Amino acid sequence: MSASESGAALTAEALAELRHDLRTPLNHVIGYSEMLLEDAADPALAERRVRLEETLGAAREALDLINATLGAARGAGAEEVARLYDALRGPRGRIVAAITALLPVSDDGRDGTFTADLQKILGAAERLVPSGAAGPAGPVAPMPEPAPARMPASPGALQARILVVDDGAENRDVLRRRLERSGHAVETAEHGRSALELLAARSFDLVLLDVLMPELDGFAVLEAIKGNPTLRDIPVIMISALDEMPSIVRCIERGAEDFLHKPFDPVLLRARINASLEKKRLRDQEVEYLREVGRVIEAATAVEAGTYRQGTLGPVARRADELGRLARVFDSMVLQMKAREERLRDQVRDLRQDIEQARRDSKEFPLAVDGGNLHTGERLGQRYEILAVLGRGGMGTVYRARDLELEEEVAIKTLRPEFVSDATLLERFKDEIRLARRLSDQNIVRTHDFGEWSGVYFLTMEYVEGITVRELIDTRGRLGVSSTLAIAAQLAHSLAVAHEHGVIHRDIKPQNLLLDDAGVLKVMDFGVARLAERTTSVTEAGLVLGTPAYMPPEQLMAEQVDARSDLYAAGVVLYECLTGQPPFQASTVMSLVAKLLTQEAQPPEALNSEVPPALSALVLRLLAKKPEDRVQTAAELLEQLAPLG
Amino acid sequence: MAKILLVEDNEMNRDMLSRRLQRKGYAVSMAVDGRQGVEMARAGGYDLILMDMSLPEIDGWEATRQLRAVPETREVPIIGLTAHAMAGDREKALEAGCNDYDTKPVELPRLLAKIEALLGGPK
Numbered sequence: 001m002s003a004s005e006s007g008a009a010l011t012a013e014a015l016a017e018l019r020h021d022l023r024t025p026l027n028h029v030i031g032y033s034e035m036l037l038e039d040a041a042d043p044a045l046a047e048r049r050v051r052l053e054e055t056l057g058a059a060r061e062a063l064d065l066i067n068a069t070l071g072a073a074r075g076a077g078a079e080e081v082a083r084l085y086d087a088l089r090g091p092r093g094r095i096v097a098a099i100t101a102l103l104p105v106s107d108d109g110r111d112g113t114f115t116a117d118l119q120k121i122l123g124a125a126e127r128l129v130p131s132g133a134a135g136p137a138g139p140v141a142p143m144p145e146p147a148p149a150r151m152p153a154s155p156g157a158l159q160a161r162i163l164v165v166d167d168g169a170e171n172r173d174v175l176r177r178r179l180e181r182s183g184h185a186v187e188t189a190e191h192g193r194s195a196l197e198l199l200a201a202r203s204f205d206l207v208l209l210d211v212l213m214p215e216l217d218g219f220a221v222l223e224a225i226k227g228n229p230t231l232r233d234i235p236v237i238m239i240s241a242l243d244e245m246p247s248i249v250r251c252i253e254r255g256a257e258d259f260l261h262k263p264f265d266p267v268l269l270r271a272r273i274n275a276s277l278e279k280k281r282l283r284d285q286e287v288e289y290l291r292e293v294g295r296v297i298e299a300a301t302a303v304e305a306g307t308y309r310q311g312t313l314g315p316v317a318r319r320a321d322e323l324g325r326l327a328r329v330f331d332s333m334v335l336q337m338k339a340r341e342e343r344l345r346d347q348v349r350d351l352r353q354d355i356e357q358a359r360r361d362s363k364e365f366p367l368a369v370d371g372g373n374l375h376t377g378e379r380l381g382q383r384y385e386i387l388a389v390l391g392r393g394g395m396g397t398v399y400r401a402r403d404l405e406l407e408e409e410v411a412i413k414t415l416r417p418e419f420v421s422d423a424t425l426l427e428r429f430k431d432e433i434r435l436a437r438r439l440s441d442q443n444i445v446r447t448h449d450f451g452e453w454s455g456v457y458f459l460t461m462e463y464v465e466g467i468t469v470r471e472l473i474d475t476r477g478r479l480g481v482s483s484t485l486a487i488a489a490q491l492a493h494s495l496a497v498a499h500e501h502g503v504i505h506r507d508i509k510p511q512n513l514l515l516d517d518a519g520v521l522k523v524m525d526f527g528v529a530r531l532a533e534r535t536t537s538v539t540e541a542g543l544v545l546g547t548p549a550y551m552p553p554e555q556l557m558a559e560q561v562d563a564r565s566d567l568y569a570a571g572v573v574l575y576e577c578l579t580g581q582p583p584f585q586a587s588t589v590m591s592l593v594a595k596l597l598t599q600e601a602q603p604p605e606a607l608n609s610e611v612p613p614a615l616s617a618l619v620l621r622l623l624a625k626k627p628e629d630r631v632q633t634a635a636e637l638l639e640q641l642a643p644l645g
Numbered sequence: 646m647a648k649i650l651l652v653e654d655n656e657m658n659r660d661m662l663s664r665r666l667q668r669k670g671y672a673v674s675m676a677v678d679g680r681q682g683v684e685m686a687r688a689g690g691y692d693l694i695l696m697d698m699s700l701p702e703i704d705g706w707e708a709t710r711q712l713r714a715v716p717e718t719r720e721v722p723i724i725g726l727t728a729h730a731m732a733g734d735r736e737k738a739l740e741a742g743c744n745d746y747d748t749k750p751v752e753l754p755r756l757l758a759k760i761e762a763l764l765g766g767p768k
Binding site for chain 2: 027034
């Protein structure tokens with residue numbers, strides 16, 4: 001008998017499970033019988049041996065029957081399975097009869113368990129085919145009750161809304177009742193059009209669709225479902241009395257999930273429906289998963305745009321899987337970021353108050369000192385008109401000027417002739433400026449150009465209206481911890497950016513740190529100090545240009561300068577912000593150097609009790625004499641500052 | 646006397662197989678699931694492990710992998726037992742680290758031959 005004569009074959013998994021369930025009790029019958037046989041070698045126990053041999057024979061026969069019907073190499077239909085159950089009753093009866101005949105025998109088993117073992121054999125025989133199961137098999141529902149329970153997917157676990165579409169009233173009724181018995185909610189439609197109307201109005205998990213119907217046939221309905229984006233994902237199982245390959249192929253090609261023949265086998269129907277529903281459930285899960293991944297990505301975009309609200313990922317964060325963990329981590333990261341942002345905002349607000357106060361206090365501060373080489377109203381080249389002197393330093397004078405070409409204000413720094421007289425030095429300086437021009441960051445004053453006009457070498461830079469940290473400290477005295485942290489974070493950030501680009505400042509000091517009215521710190525003169533390098537060493541002519549109080553030992557000794565030298569200078573600046581004075585003070589450069597090399601700075605917390613010990617310690621680490629003992633990078637400094645603020 | 650650890654969740658199988666092995670002269674200890682099997686095996690003292698593959702808690706494949714991952718049980722021979730006889734079960738068992746594999750229902754002479762082969766001769 002071919003599989004198709006008895007309905008389509010059960011799946012390989014279902015068969016394997018059935019095989020297992022039938023073999024297990026037989027395994028027990030055979031095992032115990034063999035064991036008892038071994039004990040019955042005594043000639044006096046001949047009758048016992050006969051009964052046990054009978055039991056073994058019957059069990060092996062049952063095993064052969066099972067293997068013949070359910071062998072792994074062949075498929076079996078539900079009807080064949082039912083016939084097998086029926087056939088197993090014979091051997092089972094013989095096993096029970098043989099063992100029952102032995103039961104009155106007194107217990108003399110080798111293990112003292114003879115009777116108990118016989119009971120075990122009887123129990124196993126009972127499990128092979130339940131004695132209460134129906135007798136002769138009918139053609140419609142031949143499957144004994146235990147069989148459906150052996151199907152891989154348990155019914156009831158997948159209760160679903162199912163639409164049955166069939167023009168035959170009887171078919172519809174039978175299907176509806178069967179499905180409802182399995183716990184599904186069922187709607188029926190008697191033709192294609194009403195099926196599509198129902199599908200549009202309600203939601204279904206599965207459609208059972210008759211192929212042959214008047215007007216709109218099953219193929220057409222299937223096409224309509226699969227062509228509709230909102231219905232496309234509902235699995236459709238086709239039902240037809242036709243058993244010809246082309247119509248099955250046609251259904252599968254049009255997107256049907258499965259195909260069942262009429263008259264269908266109820267067990268197979270249930271198995272296929274459960275399989276389809278399980279597949280749909282998995283697919284729905286996957287779709288939902290992807291949707292939630294989308295939500296996380298959306299949230300990430302919102303964070304970038306600054307519009308993320310914590311808890312937006314709530315439902316995703318409740319998931320128990322890795323996506324849920326990602327969402328939770330994400331949420332807490334955002335929370336931390338927000339808290340940090342808030343703290344930074346508070347710090348900047350304090351800093352702004354300090355700045356405002358300083359500006360009020362320094363009304364008469366002589367910002368526009370005259371005395372440069374250029375005068376107000378004078379033009380530098382065709383392009384720049386001098387507006388005011390902003391300050392004078394060791395290297396030259398800084399002017400506020402108007403860029404007539406671009407019509408914006410710029411700062412111009414003229415360089416004293418002695419710095420540009422050496423051609424080699426000038427080239428090196430140009431290299432440095434070329435590098436510095438690449439720096440673009442809100443905490444860095446942009447360097448625009450390097451030029452020469454009538455023998456005057458000059459740099460043009462972004463003009464920032466504000467005051468320097470020098471002026472702030474000079475008018476306010478020491479700054480609060482909060483304001484200092486606001487300066488520290490921005491200074492560390494600017495250094496991190498510059499160092500990453502290979503630019504070392506070499507002359508970080510309060511005079512080079514500008515603060516605008518919003519509390520934004522801008523570091524100026526990146527690269528400029530390179531020009532003064534040759535003359536900064538005390539060993540050369542005792543002439544120290546630049547600002548020795550902010551220089552680390554290696555720079556004062558004209559040794560190798562690197563990013564860590566800037567970090568030392570930053571440490572001096574922060575020290576001064578917190579205490580109102582630099583760590584070492586002396587009247588001459590030589591005595592300063594001597595102090596610097598031989599003494600340890602007093603901890604800032606000793607001079608200002610408001611300074612938290614952790615911040616005090618961090619500043620001292622920046623001031624370490626040896627570069628390798630300092631905080632090693634500006635990025636690391638930023639990290640170390642984060643928990644303090 | 647060789648000591649065998651039988652890891653089997655089915656009570657009747659456990660009872661039967663252990664008794665039959667004891668009759669053949671083996672000392673048999675029993676574990677009822679994979680977790681217990683791994684614990685007992687790691688405590689040591691067994692010459693061979695009979696491992697049912699379909700077990701609760703930790704299945705036989707996973708239990709075997711765990712035993713193969715630690716030095717104290719890496720060398721103990723393991724025979725995997727499955728009832729399914731599905732194609733690929735044997736490969737799966739060997740891949741997990743079983744030395745040999747047998748199907749249930751157990752045919753005792755066949756299983757004994759495998760045990761003896763792994764233990765190096767009849768005990």
